[in-house]
Amino acid sequence: MHPVIEWQDGAVVMLDQRLLPGEKKFIIHRRHQEVARSIRDMVIRGAPAIGIAAAYGIALGVAELEHDPQRDRPEFLDARFDAIVAAITATRPTAVNLFWAAARMREVYERCRGDFPRLSRELLAAAEALDREDYESNRAIGRNGQVLLGERDTVLTHCNAGALATAGYGTALGVVRAAVEAGKRIRVIAGETRPYLQGARLTVWELQEDGIPVTLITDNMAGHVMQKRMAQAVIVGADRIAANGDTANKIGTYALAVLARFHNIPFYVAAPLSTIDPGTADGTGIPIEERDRSEVTSFRGQATARPATEVYNPAFDVTPAALITAIVTEEKVLRPPFAEAIASLRGLRRR
Numbered sequence: 263m264h265p266v267i268e269w270q271d272g273a274v275v276m277l278d279q280r281l282l283p284g285e286k287k288f289i290i291h292r293r294h295q296e297v298a299r300s301i302r303d304m305v306i307r308g309a310p311a312i313g314i315a316a317a318y319g320i321a322l323g324v325a326e327l328e329h330d331p332q333r334d335r336p337e338f339l340d341a342r343f344d345a346i347v348a349a350i351t352a353t354r355p356t357a358v359n360l361f362w363a364a365a366r367m368r369e370v371y372e373r374c375r376g377d378f379p380r381l382s383r384e385l386l387a388a389a390e391a392l393d394r395e396d397y398e399s400n401r402a403i404g405r406n407g408q409v410l411l412g413e414r415d416t417v418l419t420h421c422n423a424g425a426l427a428t429a430g431y432g433t434a435l436g437v438v439r440a441a442v443e444a445g446k447r448i449r450v451i452a453g454e455t456r457p458y459l460q461g462a463r464l465t466v467w468e469l470q471e472d473g474i475p476v477t478l479i480t481d482n483m484a485g486h487v488m489q490k491r492m493a494q495a496v497i498v499g500a501d502r503i504a505a506n507g508d509t510a511n512k513i514g515t516y517a518l519a520v521l522a523r524f525h526n527i528p529f530y531v532a533a534p535l536s537t538i539d540p541g542t543a544d545g546t547g548i549p550i551e552e553r554d555r556s557e558v559t560s561f562r563g564q565a566t567a568r569p570a571t572e573v574y575n576p577a578f579d580v581t582p583a584a585l586i587t588a589i590v591t592e593e594k595v596l597r598p599p600f601a602e603a604i605a606s607l608r609g610l611r612r613r
């Protein structure tokens with residue numbers, strides 16, 4: 263699959279995920295404000311992909327200053343860098359990858375700010391490294407997670423935690439892909455994921471592209487599917503995992519975790535270390551994005567409720583750690599108690 267985001271000739275090129283599955287169109291971004299708008303408007307989405315977009319967006323923002331006569335004035339550059347980072351990070355509050363990527367870019371800035379050509383070069387190199395590392399993490403998550411699946415399991419997933427949400431391959435869908443590559447006959451049941459339909463539009467599309475059998479259900483069918491023992495595991499991605507394992511992911515994930523517990527079906531979270539936020543003690547500290555009312559009162563421009571109807575539209579919910587069977591990371595599979603397991607991660611300690 264073509265990468266969802268790429269640096270090409272001084273521009274950030276993104277696949278416009280809003281148009282899938284109908285149309286495959288790429289948007290060329292030449293200014294960091296355009297990258298910020300594309301993150302906010304869901305041209306690119308999914309926690310790791312948002313982090314990669316943030317890194318490229320910050321590199322682009324600094325590259326824009328190449329011909330600015332003031333670029334070698336430290337106070338000017340500091341103020342501009344802060345403004346670029348602020349524009350990029352003000353887009354979506356829940357996925358911690360966005361802030362993690364911005365912090366990594368700031369480290370490069372601090373190291374190279376005295377030498378503009380070097381700064382510009384190193385920021386781009388850092389964004390490309392972050393992109394590559396995410397892909398490698400996905401592959402390792404897949405390897406670590408696929409052993410949890412049986413030879414003929416059906417996996418229920420929610421939203422899109424696949425190649426489209428990452429540098430490629432995916433987290434939850436990376437586990438599925440790795441199991442298929444290991445010779446297992448895995449099937450997927452994808453919840454459509456109202457209101458934005460990432461499941462129907464994106465997960466189904468990318469699995470079909472890979473020839474992995476997938477069945478689409480509406481979100482309210484999940485209980486029935488579990489009661490009928492039609493899925494042997496639930497695997498989802500994550501937008502932010504708190505230090506105690508509480509996990510924010512797409513709205514509807516919590517309901518699936520409760521259902522899975524009732525039906526004694528394992529509930530797995532697959533996510534890279536960049537999604538773990540050791541600075542947030544538990545789920546109550548995770549900011550939950552609320553999106554526009556029109557996502558709930560209409561469907562692709564067609565009203566499904568009176569436009570003035572009162573609406574609550576949280577984009578994410580928090581699944582308590584107690585409902586999670588295991589968290590699959592690129593380093594290892596974490597088991598409860600998650601606070602200890604997370605604290606033991608070497609990759610996090612190095613950060």
Ligand code: MRU
Pocket residue numbers: 307308309310357420421422423424427428432433434460498499500501511512513577
């Ligand atoms: O609003 P979105 O589409 O950005 O939400 C995406 C999700 O909730 C994904 O499950 C999560 O980011 C993990 S992606 C590997």
